[in-house]
Amino acid sequence: MTGIPTATISRLVTYLRILEGLEVQDILRTSSNDLAERAGVTAFQVRKDLAYFGRFGTRGMGYTVPILKRELMRVLGLNQTWNVVIVGMGRLGQAIANYPGASDYQFQYVGLFDVSPDVVGRTVRGLPVRHMDELPEFVRRNKVDMGFLAVPPDHAQDAAQALAGAGVRGILNFAPTVIQPRMLERAGQQEISDEWRAVIVENVDFLAGMKRLAFYILNPHLNAVDTEETE
Numbered sequence: 001m002t003g004i005p006t007a008t009i010s011r012l013v014t015y016l017r018i019l020e021g022l023e024v025q026d027i028l029r030t031s032s033n034d035l036a037e038r039a040g041v042t043a044f045q046v047r048k049d050l051a052y053f054g055r056f057g058t059r060g061m062g063y064t065v066p067i068l069k070r071e072l073m074r075v076l077g078l079n080q081t082w083n084v085v086i087v088g089m090g091r092l093g094q095a096i097a098n099y100p101g102a103s104d105y106q107f108q109y110v111g112l113f114d115v116s117p118d119v120v121g122r123t124v125r126g127l128p129v130r131h132m133d134e135l136p137e138f139v140r141r142n143k144v145d146m147g148f149l150a151v152p153p154d155h156a157q158d159a160a161q162a163l164a165g166a167g168v169r170g171i172l173n174f175a176p177t178v179i180q181p182r183m184l185e186r187a188g189q190q191e192i193s194d195e196w197r198a199v200i201v202e203n204v205d206f207l208a209g210m211k212r213l214a215f216y217i218l219n220p221h222l223n224a225v226d227t228e229e230t231e
């Protein structure tokens with residue numbers, strides 16, 4: 001699987017949400033036209049997105065909702081447990097820890113971390129907030145896969161380095177800053193350090209969304225609906 005557009009992965013998440021909604025309504029069959037309409041894309045786009053991962057429907061018959069849902073969950077890796085730590089247990093970190101939605105998808109918060117004596121030692125949603133000094137050993141012992149970064153922007157790089165150094169594979173960065181992998185000088189060339197090679201960083205920023213919204217409200221004619229890919 002190479003060269004799959006990130007927009008395709010985002011749409012798979014949307015298709016999955018639609019399928020879950022259909023299942024709740026006891027609708028057991030769907031089609032690329034139906035999925036397309038509900039997702040606001042074209043049927044061609046739906047078929048193209050799914051085709052990256054295999055054949056899921058029967059020509060002329062469409063898709064069986066529970067089967068397509070199960071397959072998308074498998075593709076997205078949502079049929080396995082993911083161990084997650086939250087770093088930065090201020091307002092946002094606590095709100096994330098207290099939000100129950102993640103456990104629907106087997107994302108388990110196993111550890112909460114901070115540096116402030118105001119927070120370390122407190123219990124949030126049944127878990128103790130630990131000091132960052134404990135992070136490396138905790139990550140190794142608990143096979144932590146992901147870290148959610150909810151620290152102030154000027155501490156985000158250091159906290160991300162701590163997560164990467166401890167061996168997490170994914171960082172969901174809520175801080176409004178660009179996380180850079182650590183670079184090393186090797187044989188006269190800059191190379192990504194070993195601990196960062198396998199780390200994926202995803203940024204989440206609702207303020208950025210608000211800024212895009214402001215632009216598109218002022219420039220509605222530039223709000224091109226994401227339909228077919230041209231690449």
Ligand code: NAD
Pocket residue numbers: 087088089090091092093113114115116119132149150151152153155158159173174175176204205206207
């Ligand atoms: P906050 O000040 O309430 O909490 C930050 C916490 O991080 C504090 O408890 C602090 O002790 C801790 N911290 C500082 N340095 C640390 C380190 N090196 N390691 C571990 N913990 C550390 O801030 P907040 O309002 O919760 O916001 C947190 C971050 O999330 C900020 O960067 C903010 O800009 C960002 N944010 C993003 C979104 C979004 O949509 N992405 C929304 C709100 C806030």
